[in-house]
C-alpha cells in the first residue's frame with residue numbers, strides 16, 4: 326500500500342493526517358542543516374522549503390500550507406509550490422478562535438486527504454503527546470538537556486512520520502542531572518541554527534521552555550470535534566493578547582529568569598518584539614537569524630552577555 | 639567560563655576588539671592604559687607577568703585567566719567614573735552597542751557598517767585625512783549639507799554629490815557626522831545620564847553632532863577607548 330507523504334509548513338493536526346492514512350513531513354525539519362542559499366527570499370524558512378519542493382529535492386505527494394493566522398510568506402511561497410504541480414491545500418486557523426470555523430477547516434482538510442481511515446491513530450498520538458509533556462517537564466526540572474528535549478518536542482509536528490519508531494526514540498531519551506540556573510524561555514519561531522540549544526547551554530543558559538514546540542505537544546482531542554476545539558487555542562494563530570496571557574502563565578509556572586525572543590529576518594513576528602518586551606516582565610534578549618547553519622559568533626556574544634546580565638541581577 | 643566569584647588582584651585588563659587592542663593597569667589607584675592595533679596586541683602584554691583578564695571580540699583567542707563580554711565590561715568600566723550612568727553608548731570599529739544599565743538591556747548594531755567606526759574611517763580615508771582631523775574639519779564647517787542615506791557605501795556617493803553641489807570638504811564632513819549621529823541616536827532610549835565610550839568618542843565632530851541631535855549632555859570618560867579593558871579588570875576585583 327502506498328502511504329502518501331503529506332508536507333506541512335507549520336502546525337497542522339498530525340492526528341488527522343495519520344488518521345487519514347497519510348504520513349506527515351514537516352518541511353521545516355531539513356532546513357537548519359541545509360546548505361541551500363535560496364535565490365529569491367524574504368524569510369529563509371519558506372524560501373528554502375519552497376525551492377526544495379519546486380525542484381523536487383524534498384519529495385512529498387501533496388502539501389498543506391498553513392496560511393491563515395500564521396504566515397503570509399508561506400501563503401505566497403505555497404502557491405509557487407502549487408503552481409509547480411504539487412497538489413496543495415491551504416489551511417486557515419481562525420484568528421478569533423471560532424470552533425465551528427475550525428471544525429469546518431478540519432473537515433475540508435480530511436476531504437483533501439481522502440477521509441478518515443484509521444481513527445485509532447488519534448488515540449495513539451494523544452498518548453505520545455503525554456510522553457512529550459513528561460519530557461518537557463523533566464527538561465524543566467533539569468533531568469533532560471534542553472537540546473535533546475528540543476529535538477524531540479519539535480518533532481511532534483510530524484512525529485517523524487512513524488508513530489512506533491518515534492515512540493521508541495522518545496521513550497529512550499537519557500536522563501541526567503543538570504544544573505538549571507539561568508532559566509530562560511525561548512519564545513518566537515524556532516531558531517534556524519541547528520545547534521542553538523547546545524550553544525546556549527555551553528554559555529550557561531538553560532532553556533526551560535520552547536514556545537512553539539510546546540504548542541506541538543499541547544493540543545489534542547478524541548475526534549474532529551474535540552480536536553477543533555483544542556487547536557483553536559493554538560497561540561501563534563491568535564491575537565497577541567491571547568498569546569501573551571498564555572505565556573505569562575507558562576513562564577511563571579516554569580520560574581524563568583529571562584526570555585530569549587528569537588526573530589527571523591523578514592518575518593512579521595519581529596514586529597511583536599516591542600509588545601512582548603513591554604508586556605512580559607522579564608529581562609528580554611532579542612536575537613535575529615537569517616540563513617541556516619550553526620549559531621553565529623555575533624549571537625553567541627549576545628547570549629553570553631545575557632547570561633552575565635542574569636547573574637548580576 | 640570562570641565564575642565571577644573568583645577574585646583576581648593585580649591583574650591587567652586586555653580588550654582586543656575588532657580594530658584596536660587596549661590594555662589597562664591600575665597603579666597606585668591610577669588607571670594607566672595603552673592602545674595599539676588589534677593584530678599587535680602582543681606588544682601590550684610583552685614581559686607582563688600579571689594575570690590577564692580579557693574582553694572584546696578576541697577575548698577567547700588571547701591568553702587569559704578570566705574573560706568577560708564587552709557589554710558587561712562596559713558597565714563596570716563606566717561606573718568607575720560615572721556611578722549613576724543610565725545608558726552607555728559604545729561606538730567601536732565594527733559595531734555600536736547601546737546598553738540600558740537601568741533596564742539591563744542591550745542593543746547591538748553589527749549588521750550595517752554605516753553606524754560603526756569603520757564608516758568614519760572610510761570617510762576619513764576618502765578625504766585622505768587622519769581620524770583625528772575629522773573633528774577639526776567639522777568645526778570649520780559653515781553649513782551642514784543633508785546626507786540621508788542609511789547605507790554606508792551610498793552615503794559616500796551622497797557625499798560626493800554634495801561636493802559636486804559646491805559644499806566644502808569641511809561641510810561634507812560635518813554633514814557626514816550628522817548622518818552618523820542620527821543613526822546612532824535612533825538606538826538610544828530616553829535617559830538622564832548618557833555616557834559615550836569606544837574609539838569614536840574621540841571624534842569631536844561626531845560627538846558635537848550627537849549632542850546637538852539628542853539635546854542632552856553626553857559624558858565621556860578620560861580615555862573612552864580603554865573603558866572596556868578597565869571594566870574587565872574591575873569585574874573580577
Ligand SMILES: Nc1ncnc2c1ncn2[C@@H]1O[C@H](COP(=O)(O)OP(=O)(O)O)[C@@H](O)[C@H]1O
Pocket residue numbers: 654655656657658659694729730731732733754755756758759769770771772835836837838839840841842863
Ligand atoms: N583619534 C581618533 N579620532 C577619531 N576617531 C577615532 C580615533 N581613534 C579611533 N577612532 C575611531 O574609533 C574606532 C575604533 O574604536 P574601538 O573602540 O577601538 O574599536 P574596537 O573596540 O571595535 O576595536 C575607529 O574605527 C575610529 O572610527
Ligand code: SF4
Pocket residue numbers: 368369370371395396397398399514589591592593594
Ligand atoms: S519565520 Fe515567520 S515568515 Fe518565516 S515561515 Fe515562520 S512565520 Fe513565516
Ligand SMILES: [Mg+2]
Pocket residue numbers: 655656694708730731836866
Ligand atoms: Mg570595543
